Amino acid sequence: MNPDSGELPAHVREQVDSDVAEILADAGCSGWLHATTIGSPQISHSYDADAPVVLASVYKLAVLISLCRSADRRDIDLAASITVDPTQWAQGPTGLAALRDPVTLSRRDLATSMMTVSDNVAADVLLDEIGLDRVRDDLLDLGLRNTRIVGGVAELHERLQRETGTSTVAEAFAALADPDDDTAISAYDAAYSSSSTPRDCTTLLTSVWTDRAASSEMCAFIRDTMRRQVFTSRLASGFPFRRVTVAGKTGTLVAIRNEIGVIEFPGELPVAVAVFSMSARSDPALPHVDRAIGEAARTVVTELRVPEE
Numbered sequence: 001m002n003p004d005s006g007e008l009p010a011h012v013r014e015q016v017d018s019d020v021a022e023i024l025a026d027a028g029c030s031g032w033l034h035a036t037t038i039g040s041p042q043i044s045h046s047y048d049a050d051a052p053v054v055l056a057s058v059y060k061l062a063v064l065i066s067l068c069r070s071a072d073r074r075d076i077d078l079a080a081s082i083t084v085d086p087t088q089w090a091q092g093p094t095g096l097a098a099l100r101d102p103v104t105l106s107r108r109d110l111a112t113s114m115m116t117v118s119d120n121v122a123a124d125v126l127l128d129e130i131g132l133d134r135v136r137d138d139l140l141d142l143g144l145r146n147t148r149i150v151g152g153v154a155e156l157h158e159r160l161q162r163e164t165g166t167s168t169v170a171e172a173f174a175a176l177a178d179p180d181d182d183t184a185i186s187a188y189d190a191a192y193s194s195s196s197t198p199r200d201c202t203t204l205l206t207s208v209w210t211d212r213a214a215s216s217e218m219c220a221f222i223r224d225t226m227r228r229q230v231f232t233s234r235l236a237s238g239f240p241f242r243r244v245t246v247a248g249k250t251g252t253l254v255a256i257r258n259e260i261g262v263i264e265f266p267g268e269l270p271v272a273v274a275v276f277s278m279s280a281r282s283d284p285a286l287p288h289v290d291r292a293i294g295e296a297a298r299t300v301v302t303e304l305r306v307p308e309e
Contacts, residue, residue, distance in 0.1 A: 006041055006042055006044065007045065008043065008045055008303055013045065016299060020047050020296045020299055023292050023299065024277070024292055027288045027289045027291070027292035028279060028288070028289070029278060029279040029280060031048075032197075032276045033046075033048070033049065033198055033297070034046050034047070034273070034274050035202065035271055035272065035297070036304070037271055037304055037306060038205075038206050038210065038271070038272055039270070039308065040309070041306065044202075045303065047296075048198075049197060049198040049199040049274075050199055051198075052190035053190055053197060053198065053258070054188060054190050054193045054194070054276075055147075055149075055193070055194045055196055055258070056253040057118045057123075057249070057250060057252060058196075058201065058251035058259075058260055059194040059251070060249060061222075061226075062138070062139055062147070062149055063126055063127050063152075064111055064114065064222055064225070065138060065142075065214060066130045067107070067111055067130055068214040068215075068218035068219070069213075069218070071218060076107060076129065077107070078106065078107045079107075079108060081105060081106050082125070083104040084096055084103050084110070084121060085101075085102045086098075086099045086102075086121045087100060089121040089124045089125060089154060090121060090123075090124045090152065090153035090154040092119065094119055094120075095113040095117045095118070095119025095121060096113060096119055096121035097119055097122075107129075110122040111126060111225065115225045116225065118231070120154075123153060124152040124153055135149050143203060143207075144196070144200045144203060145200075146196060146197045146199075147195070147200045150192070150193060156187060156253075157169045159186060159187060160172040160176070160185060160187055164176065165183075173254065176255075177283060177284050179282065187253060199274075201274035202272040205261070205262055208222050208223060209223065209272065223247060226247035226249060227245055227246075227247040229250070229261075233291070233294075234294055235248045235261045235273065237291055237295075238293075238295050238296075238297045238298035238301075239301075243266050244263065245264040246261055246263055246264075248260065248262075254282045254284070255281065256276075256279075257277050257279065257293065258276045258293075259275055260272075260273070260275070267308055268306060268307055268308060269306050269308055271301045271305070273301055277289055
């Protein structure tokens with residue numbers, strides 16, 4: 001029996017799967033996808049949705065949820081300020097990771113930077129404060145049995161340098177992007193990295209949109225933050241329509257390109273969608289794969305659109 005509560009008619013499922021397979025093949029990548037309406041009726045579609053996938057920066061949503069749950073318990077004050085020296089944390093091109101001098105800001109603003117521009121420093125600072133065990137416990141409490149967080153960005157970068165035999169993060173990523181370098185790395189393997197399944201990811205999104213992930217106030221903060229993500233080349237590229245909102249979180253690790261999010265059409269049930277991909281190429285920029293993520297999402301979401309009752 002299909003574990004989804006409801007599914008599309010068989011002939012529609014077959015056509016959608018054929019279309020998605022063609023989109024991914026044209027982009028030169030493999031892909032995994034799950035989408036579901038949030039509300040009633042709950043209708044879902046699976047494209048190998050229970051396969052283990054590497055999260056990359058998608059894991060930051062789990063960190064944000066644990067941060068908000070800690071705030072609900074009054075273990076952490078989101079308004080309290082913290083001074084961060086970016087040079088002591090993970091590297092990255094955005095947010096505090098792109099800075100060189102200490103910065104003082106609130107934990108709430110750290111969380112905003114982590115989600116809107118995928119700030120690696122903010123993510124590692126917050127994960128260090130919350131602790132891996134708390135994040136893992138929160139995921140289990142929300143019913144995510146196939147999701148595992150093994151560390152933050154600094155841990156990943158250290159592993160990449162070790163496995164590529166390089167001395168800097170930049171050298172490690174250059175080695176991964178080199179088509180003549182066939183070094184096997186554990187970061188591409190869901191068994192050794194922070195990982196999940198597309199179905200687990202839409203379960204997590206649904207818990208945020210139904211105020212089950214944390215308090216209603218904190219869930220509203222998470223939703224608002226995800227709606228303000230600056231990256232629009234993936235999921236959002238598939239929905240360039242007025243009044244349509246895409247709330248998402250991307251994840252990128254050279255050949256791995258992902259995004260999970262919620263598509264909100266006015267007067268309709270929101271649709272949670274998770275798209276994960278692995279490209280045959282390891283170029284630093286893969287715009288055709290980014291577009292394929294949006295196109296595949298639109299192909300599925302179009303069939304799941306239903307009015308709110």
